[in-house]
Amino acid sequence: MQSRDIDVAIIGAGTAGLQAYQAAKKEGSSAVLIESGSYGTTCARVGCMPSKLLIAAAEAAHGVAEADVFGIKVPHWSVDGAAVMARLQHYRDRFVSGVVESTKEIPDSERLRGQARFTGRTMLQVDDHTQVNAKAVVIAAGSTPRIPAPFDQLEQLLYTNENIFDLETLPESLAVIGTGIIALELGQAFHRLGVKVSLFNPYDSVGSFSDPAVQQAAQQIFCERLDVHLKVDFQSVEASQESVKIAWQTSAGESKTAEFAKVLVAAGRIPNLAGLDLEKTGLKLDDKGSPSWNRRTTQCEDAPIFMAGDVSGYQPLLHEAADGGRIAGTNAATYPEIRTQPRRTPLAIAFTSPQMAVVGQSYQDLDLEQIKIGQISYQDQGRAKVINQNQGMARLYAQADSGLLVGAELFTPQAEHLAHLLAWAVQQELSVQEILELPFYHPTLEEGLRSALAELAEQLYDDKAGCRSLLKTIGS
Numbered sequence: 001m002q003s004r005d006i007d008v009a010i011i012g013a014g015t016a017g018l019q020a021y022q023a024a025k026k027e028g029s030s031a032v033l034i035e036s037g038s039y040g041t042t043c044a045r046v047g048c049m050p051s052k053l054l055i056a057a058a059e060a061a062h063g064v065a066e067a068d069v070f071g072i073k074v075p076h077w078s079v080d081g082a083a084v085m086a087r088l089q090h091y092r093d094r095f096v097s098g099v100v101e102s103t104k105e106i107p108d109s110e111r112l113r114g115q116a117r118f119t120g121r122t123m124l125q126v127d128d129h130t131q132v133n134a135k136a137v138v139i140a141a142g143s144t145p146r147i148p149a150p151f152d153q154l155e156q157l158l159y160t161n162e163n164i165f166d167l168e169t170l171p172e173s174l175a176v177i178g179t180g181i182i183a184l185e186l187g188q189a190f191h192r193l194g195v196k197v198s199l200f201n202p203y204d205s206v207g208s209f210s211d212p213a214v215q216q217a218a219q220q221i222f223c224e225r226l227d228v229h230l231k232v233d234f235q236s237v238e239a240s241q242e243s244v245k246i247a248w249q250t251s252a253g254e255s256k257t258a259e260f261a262k263v264l265v266a267a268g269r270i271p272n273l274a275g276l277d278l279e280k281t282g283l284k285l286d287d288k289g290s291p292s293w294n295r296r297t298t299q300c301e302d303a304p305i306f307m308a309g310d311v312s313g314y315q316p317l318l319h320e321a322a323d324g325g326r327i328a329g330t331n332a333a334t335y336p337e338i339r340t341q342p343r344r345t346p347l348a349i350a351f352t353s354p355q356m357a358v359v360g361q362s363y364q365d366l367d368l369e370q371i372k373i374g375q376i377s378y379q380d381q382g383r384a385k386v387i388n389q390n391q392g393m394a395r396l397y398a399q400a401d402s403g404l405l406v407g408a409e410l411f412t413p414q415a416e417h418l419a420h421l422l423a424w425a426v427q428q429e430l431s432v433q434e435i436l437e438l439p440f441y442h443p444t445l446e447e448g449l450r451s452a453l454a455e456l457a458e459q460l461y462d463d464k465a466g467c468r469s470l471l472k473t474i475g476s
Contacts, residue, residue: 002130006032008332009124009132011116011276012140013103014041015318016309016325020138021106023329031329032134034126036115039103040096042142042310043318049095050165051185053088055351058189062353065192069388079194081170088165117277122304136304136332140325141276143269143310150237151177151265157244159264161186170195175246175260179206179228181350183266188352191226198227198258200248202234207356208348211363211409213375217393218356218411237263271311281305296340298328304335317348345427349416354378354392357419360407360426361397372400374432374456376448378412383443389413396422396452403431403460414445421446432456 007029010020017033018041024031043049064074103111114127124132145160159167161182173196176187183199184207191197206222209215222228231251238245247257273289283291283300291300291307295314298306308324310316320343327341350356375395384390392411399406408422425435432453440450 001128003133004032004130005133006030007135008032008138008329009034009116009122009134009136010138010140010329011124012142012272012309012311013039013111014140014142014309014321015043016142016311016321016328017138017140018103019322019325020140020306020308020329020332021110023326024138024333027330027333029333030110031333032110032112032132033103033106034112034114034116034124034132036113039100041099041318044095044099045092046162046165048318050088050092051161051182051189052351053091054084054165054189054193055185057084057087058192059353061194062192066388079170081193082168084193085165085167085169092165115275117275118280119277121281136306136335138298138325138328138332139273139276139305139307139311140309140321140328141272141311143271143316145265146268146270147265148177148267150234151263154237154239154244154263157239157262159262161266164264171261172196173260173262174198175200175244175258175263176266177201177263178266178268179222179230180266180268181208181348181356183264184222184352184356185350186264186266188222188226198229198260200229200232200234200246202232204231204251206230207350207352207411208358209356209363209409209411211395214363214393214395214409214411221354221391221411222352269310269316271313273311295324296327296343297331297338298324299331299338304332306332315346315348319344319347345423347419347423349419351416354389354412355410355415357410357412357415358408359410359419359422360405362407363395363397363409365407366397370400371406372398372456372459374398374452374454374459376452376455378445378448381445381448381451383445383447384413386443387413394418394448394452396449396456398432398456398460400460403433404429405432405435412445412448418445418449421449432460 008024008031010017010033013033013035021031021033061079064077067074112126116124116126119125122134122137170193174190176183176199179199179201187197187199206218233249235247243259244263245259249255285291293300293307293312298308306328308328309321331338345360348358378384378392379390394410394412397407405425436453440447
């Protein structure tokens, strides 16, 4: 068996691992990148990019279906499922190949293929061929889809985000297990492309909203547009050569069954910690096998072991994985000197329709006694009505004493853009009044945010007359 002495060993060559490698090298350390699977990040291969390609096709189809609203007639149109999937796979493969090529530019001597496991505090064995003696280790092993019972018994016709994009054409019907971000994005996209879709969740929630008002709005709209079943109790799952029969009990106690051509499980993801033998590091592990972890240093306890990306369980998003990887790689290289790094304002976006976004502090993070809330319904918002997307709402949160904007939950058209503006404002520590003094063009969706901010200003500032005068001036 080969033996290697190295400064920083990195387990996983995804977004976090690649950033950790670059950061460690920048500090002048020797580093080795260990990967057991295929090169290419989760985002490029099975996440952000292929899902948005499917959603783009679905939006195009929906635009045609809704064209009559604008007086535009499109007779005899259809969706070519094979063409939809072929375009998706073409561009997905291009995105993946770019990542793979950049990874392979790393010298062969600094890349190891195989499954890594700990044999000591910072000692690793990679398959049966290499022992790595490192001064510090970065765990960037990613995550795996969670397959809950009874679907874990299915051996065929079961899909997750890791293989659904390999379909040659669109299925006739699809059961989606889950009503989280991935489930709603893909479920709605397949529905708009003509697939008969049903979504199931044992719990009573959709998306990631913790604000009761936004959660209620989301449930109402999704349940109107899609076949959504909440608070279900799965009774059985039976698979044949061509279909899967699902039996469940509704929240009212009614027994139901339905058959589907395929099942997509999108019920969350599990950090890839199993098989790493973390117990041999001396770290104290919780009941899920995960060590305690500091998000601003990425360090596990006070050990020369760091975690970054989805494996940490913190904000499983590309930009957070990249930031975490850079912090982990830097601190692993400079250990025992540890630098505490600020993290960006939390920003999470889902590309449903309406889109969903959570910015800064979510509702569940708030001390409601110290918070004022402003809101706007987009049902009557001017620009939203013009583009026939007048649904949803936004709720903005500000500190009662300082007037600083601290967070928001949005279920609105084009929330991906509105959320960025709010995230920048939160990170720059702008007050509601300071934001209101910035320009708002007419007619735009951003004016909806101004309405919510104006409602906040009325609550925050004692000089109500002066506040109204300011708002009138800004709006003129």
